[in-house]
Amino acid sequence: MGTATAAAAGTNWAKLRRRLGDRLVLPQDPGYDELRVPWNTIYAHRRPAAIARCVRPEDVQACLDFASHERIPVAARSGKHSYAAYSLPENGLVVDLAAMSAVAVSGTRARIGAGTQLLPVYEAIGAAGQALPAGTCRSVGISGLALGGGISVLGRKYGLTSDHLVSARIVTPDGCLRTASAHSEPDLYWALRGGGGGNFGIVTEFTFRTDPAPGLTVFKLVYPAGAAADALDAWQEWMAQAPDELWSNCTFESGTTSPTNIGGVYVGPEKDLLPLLDRMPAAPRTVQGMGYLETMRYYAGNPGPGFRFAASSRMLRHHVPGGRVADLMEEQRDGAILFDSFGGALARVAPDATAFPHRDARASAQIFFGAGDRTEAEARRVLAEVRDGLGAGNTGYVNYIDPEMPDWPTAYYGRNLARLRKVARRYDPDRVLAFPQGL
Ligand SMILES: Cc1cc2nc3c(=O)[nH]c(=O)nc-3n(C[C@H](O)[C@H](O)[C@H](O)COP(=O)(O)OP(=O)(O)OC[C@H]3O[C@@H](n4cnc5c(N)ncnc54)[C@H](O)[C@@H]3O)c2cc1C
Numbered sequence: 001m002g003t004a005t006a007a008a009a010g011t012n013w014a015k016l017r018r019r020l021g022d023r024l025v026l027p028q029d030p031g032y033d034e035l036r037v038p039w040n041t042i043y044a045h046r047r048p049a050a051i052a053r054c055v056r057p058e059d060v061q062a063c064l065d066f067a068s069h070e071r072i073p074v075a076a077r078s079g080k081h082s083y084a085a086y087s088l089p090e091n092g093l094v095v096d097l098a099a100m101s102a103v104a105v106s107g108t109r110a111r112i113g114a115g116t117q118l119l120p121v122y123e124a125i126g127a128a129g130q131a132l133p134a135g136t137c138r139s140v141g142i143s144g145l146a147l148g149g150g151i152s153v154l155g156r157k158y159g160l161t162s163d164h165l166v167s168a169r170i171v172t173p174d175g176c177l178r179t180a181s182a183h184s185e186p187d188l189y190w191a192l193r194g195g196g197g198g199n200f201g202i203v204t205e206f207t208f209r210t211d212p213a214p215g216l217t218v219f220k221l222v223y224p225a226g227a228a229a230d231a232l233d234a235w236q237e238w239m240a241q242a243p244d245e246l247w248s249n250c251t252f253e254s255g256t257t258s259p260t261n262i263g264g265v266y267v268g269p270e271k272d273l274l275p276l277l278d279r280m281p282a283a284p285r286t287v288q289g290m291g292y293l294e295t296m297r298y299y300a301g302n303p304g305p306g307f308r309f310a311a312s313s314r315m316l317r318h319h320v321p322g323g324r325v326a327d328l329m330e331e332q333r334d335g336a337i338l339f340d341s342f343g344g345a346l347a348r349v350a351p352d353a354t355a356f357p358h359r360d361a362r363a364s365a366q367i368f369f370g371a372g373d374r375t376e377a378e379a380r381r382v383l384a385e386v387r388d389g390l391g392a393g394n395t396g397y398v399n400y401i402d403p404e405m406p407d408w409p410t411a412y413y414g415r416n417l418a419r420l421r422k423v424a425r426r427y428d429p430d431r432v433l434a435f436p437q438g439l
Pocket of ligand 1: 039075076077078079080081082083085086087097114134135136137139140141142143144145147148149150151152196197198199201202203204303399400
């Protein structure tokens with residue numbers, strides 16, 4: 001029996017139950033198994049000692065107080081989408097925030113409960129005629145997304161999700177409920193904008209600055225099988241010259257038989273986008289004007305309850321030859337690299353102005369391989385080969401967290417690492433929130 005298991009076995013759960021009642025779910029309680037399952041089902045075997053369904057900041061305070069006294073692993077959980085399921089600690093306490101999911105929009109401010117998933121965020125903000133740049137996939141949590149940065153289809157025009165953070169209410173491991181903003185706990189505020197979920201404390205509520213919802217045009221170019229390398233080369237050149245209004249991504253599939261899709265969003269009308277599309281090699285295309293909310297719903301997709309996969313990332317600071325990527329991917333199956341364009345407003349923030357260090361990247365590369373019909377070890381071997389074969393140096397995005405990322409602290413945080421560690425030591429000196437890739 002490991003130390004954590006031993007600690008959890010001797011834990012006085014009755015004490016926490018007195019504070020939370022039946023909102024504390026233990027393995028023998030009804031609903032434990034359904035509540036437990038993470039989005040990446042490679043980790044479906046993981047069994048936390050308890051799941052606390054929090055409804056107010058005081059519940060979160062009770063959980064952190066309890067975990068630090070009982071010396072058991074503890075992690076916040078919002079949207080459950082951590083690639084490595086770091087929100088589901090084996091034999092630990094899951095601080096589940098799903099019920100803290102209210103969104104209130106007033107003028108150009110949106111107050112969002114930490115457990116809110118992206119689709120309800122868009123529905124509420126869009127209904128008020130406002131916009132927030134946040135991620136795709138309806139069930140990703142605003143918490144994990146914003147704390148790691150937040151790459152979006154509007155990122156080149158409006159920046160990262162975290163660039164819009166005005167303040168956060170956060171319970172730190174000493175049990176205090178604090179407000180982090182430019183005027184209050186400024187170091188913590190700095191760290192929460194890109195320092196990654198699971199560090200420093202547990203956020204209970206965010207306030208974001210919003211912008212008036214723009215009119216958008218959504219497009220897709222489809223290049224035939226065999227043209228992937230050329231399409232990727234052309235896409236990189238094209239985006240290097242693009243105006244802020246244009247965001248796009250290039251999906252490079254494994255194998256040699258799939259088409260290559262270049263999709264994207266233009267902030268403005270179709271007539272202004274068409275001359276830009278004409279600069280790309282000719283391809284069948286679709287172009288459609290959409291409102292902000294409609295576009296967010298379109299990108300939110302319908303991804304279902306999750307699946308088995310291994311994923312990682314690199315941040316590209318230079319052109320990556322399409323031929324190199326084709327060589328890496330042609331022998332592989334059940335995987336893809338999603339290249340997302342950076343630049344624009346996102347790049348005009350200094351790399352040390354917030355904790356997010358990758359401001360000078362030209363694109364992020366999100367790499368994933370399914371593990372439906374292969375072992376996790378096989379999927380990870382292929383993943384590592386492709387990740388390291390891209391030749392993009394020791395870089396990565398903390399939100400595409402990879403449990404086997406070489407030298408992960410430098411990869412995720414670059415030159416912001418030392419300052420982030422200082423903030424972590426200050427707010428969590430006893431490492432109550434420790435996890436394998438915690439600061
Ligand atoms: C299908 C899919 C689509 C995605 N799309 C995008 C995208 O478009 N853009 C993008 O940037 N990223 C995207 N991501 C990555 C996503 O941002 C990260 O996986 C993120 O960590 C998920 O946050 P969560 O709240 O859903 O996950 P969780 O698993 O609940 O949490 C993730 C981490 O944050 C911690 N955490 C959770 N809540 C809190 C809190 N309230 N306070 C402090 N720490 C907390 C957890 O302990 C864990 O370490 C996507 C991921 C998936 C699986």
